[in-house]
Amino acid sequence: MLPSAARQTELLYFVRQDCGSCHGLRLEGGLGVPLTAAALKGKPAESLRDTILYGRSGTTMPPWNPFLTEAEAGWIVQMLQKGLP
Amino acid sequence: MRRYLILPLLIALFSLAGCAATLPQRGTGDLGVVIERATGSIQVVGTTNRTRLGQITGLGDLSHASVNYSRDERYAYVFGRDGGLTKVDLLEMRIVKRVIQSGNSIGGAISQDGRFVAASNYTPGGVRIFNAETLDLVADIPSADRAGKSSKVVGLVDAPGNRFVFSLFEAGEIWVADMSAPSGLAVTKFEHIGKDPYDAMITADGRYYLAGLFGEDGLALLDMWNMEAGVKRVLNGYGKGEQQLPVYKMPHLEGWAATGNELLVPAVGRHEVLVIGMNNWKEVGRIPVHGQPVFVVARPDNRQVWVNFALPHNDTVQVIDVPSRTIIKTLKPGKAVLHMEFTPRGEQVWISVRDEDRVEVYDTGTFAKIKELPASKPSGIFFTPRAHRTGL
Numbered sequence: 001m002l003p004s005a006a007r008q009t010e011l012l013y014f015v016r017q018d019c020g021s022c023h024g025l026r027l028e029g030g031l032g033v034p035l036t037a038a039a040l041k042g043k044p045a046e047s048l049r050d051t052i053l054y055g056r057s058g059t060t061m062p063p064w065n066p067f068l069t070e071a072e073a074g075w076i077v078q079m080l081q082k083g084l085p
Numbered sequence: 086m087r088r089y090l091i092l093p094l095l096i097a098l099f100s101l102a103g104c105a106a107t108l109p110q111r112g113t114g115d116l117g118v119v120i121e122r123a124t125g126s127i128q129v130v131g132t133t134n135r136t137r138l139g140q141i142t143g144l145g146d147l148s149h150a151s152v153n154y155s156r157d158e159r160y161a162y163v164f165g166r167d168g169g170l171t172k173v174d175l176l177e178m179r180i181v182k183r184v185i186q187s188g189n190s191i192g193g194a195i196s197q198d199g200r201f202v203a204a205s206n207y208t209p210g211g212v213r214i215f216n217a218e219t220l221d222l223v224a225d226i227p228s229a230d231r232a233g234k235s236s237k238v239v240g241l242v243d244a245p246g247n248r249f250v251f252s253l254f255e256a257g258e259i260w261v262a263d264m265s266a267p268s269g270l271a272v273t274k275f276e277h278i279g280k281d282p283y284d285a286m287i288t289a290d291g292r293y294y295l296a297g298l299f300g301e302d303g304l305a306l307l308d309m310w311n312m313e314a315g316v317k318r319v320l321n322g323y324g325k326g327e328q329q330l331p332v333y334k335m336p337h338l339e340g341w342a343a344t345g346n347e348l349l350v351p352a353v354g355r356h357e358v359l360v361i362g363m364n365n366w367k368e369v370g371r372i373p374v375h376g377q378p379v380f381v382v383a384r385p386d387n388r389q390v391w392v393n394f395a396l397p398h399n400d401t402v403q404v405i406d407v408p409s410r411t412i413i414k415t416l417k418p419g420k421a422v423l424h425m426e427f428t429p430r431g432e433q434v435w436i437s438v439r440d441e442d443r444v445e446v447y448d449t450g451t452f453a454k455i456k457e458l459p460a461s462k463p464s465g466i467f468f469t470p471r472a473h474r475t476g477l
Contacts, residue, residue, distance in 0.1 A: 016123075017421070017439065017462070018396060021334055024166050025123060025148035029189055030207055031237070031254075031283070031335065055331060060283070060299060062331035067397070 037083035048077045113158040117468035121461040122147040132428045135456045139178040145169040151192045154472035156199040164193035182220045194243045203249045205241035230256035240285025242476040252282035252296045278305040278316040286338040287476040319366035330354045334395035342383030342390045351378035385431035393422045426466035437463035
């Protein structure tokens with residue numbers, strides 16, 4: 001199920017600003033890896049979604065499941081792979 | 086009598102206006118910069134009247150931007166995430182020069198003598214050192230370890246002796262670049278200092294360089310007065326371990342509060358501020374706080390320490406009374422408090438509240454809010470007295 005329009009706006013802001021703290025406001029990378037459409041091309045959406053939800057142990061990527069549902073994380077992956085508006 | 090006073094006053098006003106048309110006649114010791122991170126702009130602000138004096142645009146991606154100042158406090162060097170290094174004239178309110186010095190930058194520093202500015206980079210890694218006057222490249226220090234693998238560089242600071250000190254995230258090393266060496270540059274490397282140093286600070290006297298480790302417990306300590314002793318591991322209970330929580334924002338170590346013989350530091354992944362004794366580098370106390378601390382900064386008199394927090398507690402600021410180690414005030418400035426900066430002698434503090442698009446100014450004695458200033462997604466606030474502080 002798609003997040004509501006209002007929630008979509010919130011999520012896009014969240015990705016830019018809060019993911020952007022480590023991945024860069026332009027998502028070109030920083031302490032975290034680049035999240036541009038080019039960088040994520042060909043990567044399986046499901047594993048990207050799981051990385052968002054559960055983090056990556058041994059790295060600085062934390063689990064975001066306290067803040068995001070599975071559907072929301074999946075929608076974020078779709079948006080990232082298309083290129084964030 | 087009153088009538089006679091008017092004429093000299095008018096003359097004074099006219100002559101002031103005349104100067105303003107060319108170059109404003111004013112000092113810069115009460116100026117500062119507020120980063121507007123989403124729009125790639127900065128505001129030049131004045132702390133005496135708590136005003137916005139101007140806005141300068143065209144500085145690129147300013148997420149995680151930082152600022153250093155020339156020793157005359159006239160020029161700001163702004164380091165952007167996109168690798169841009171911009172020299173801004175605070176009096177003329179314009180960009181003097183801008184270079185794209187790397188692909189992806191994290192911070193900067195200015196040398197003790199003011200002649201060099203250094204930028205630390207994520208991509209392609211390494212430190213680049215520039216002439217502070219012209220921004221011409223003076224030295225390029227790639228961050229390749231013994232195996233030839235490049236590391237992200239973090240925790241770059243200046244140290245007495247015209248040196249720069251920085252840490253290599255992946256390699257786990259601390260390097261000291263000496264710009265006063267006869268050859269122009271000599272690099273001393275300390276290997277195996279610990280896993281994943283993520284940021285570092287140097288005490289205000291320039292003596293102790295401390296790197297926080299993300300990959301394991303403890304801190305890496307380098308005594309700049311006794312470099313032969315090498316890097317020591319201290320506080321092996323700090324950082325990870327115990328019931329560590331997910332870290333939603335890496336703590337910043339720049340503001341670590343050194344309060345005489347104690348150091349107050351953010352605990353990684355815990356709702357605590359740690360108190361470290363500087364005589365033996367052991368933990369001497371823990372102060373429970375509202376969330377995971379990001380900045381832990383001392384008021385200039387060291388009597389108070391102000392703390393902000395990572396998600397989801399980033400709408401809050403807490404004030405610790407240092408002598409009693411208790412929280413004496415909890416403020417709720419609004420969503421996404423990113424940074425705090427004290428006026429030169431600490432009677433006020435400026436706080437950036439990103440999601441509210443404003444900067445708030447508080448009295449640090451009464452905790453009353455004195456003013457709100459609009460700003461577009463403000464992050465870092467940097468006042469010019471940093472020009473004269475080692476490590477800032």
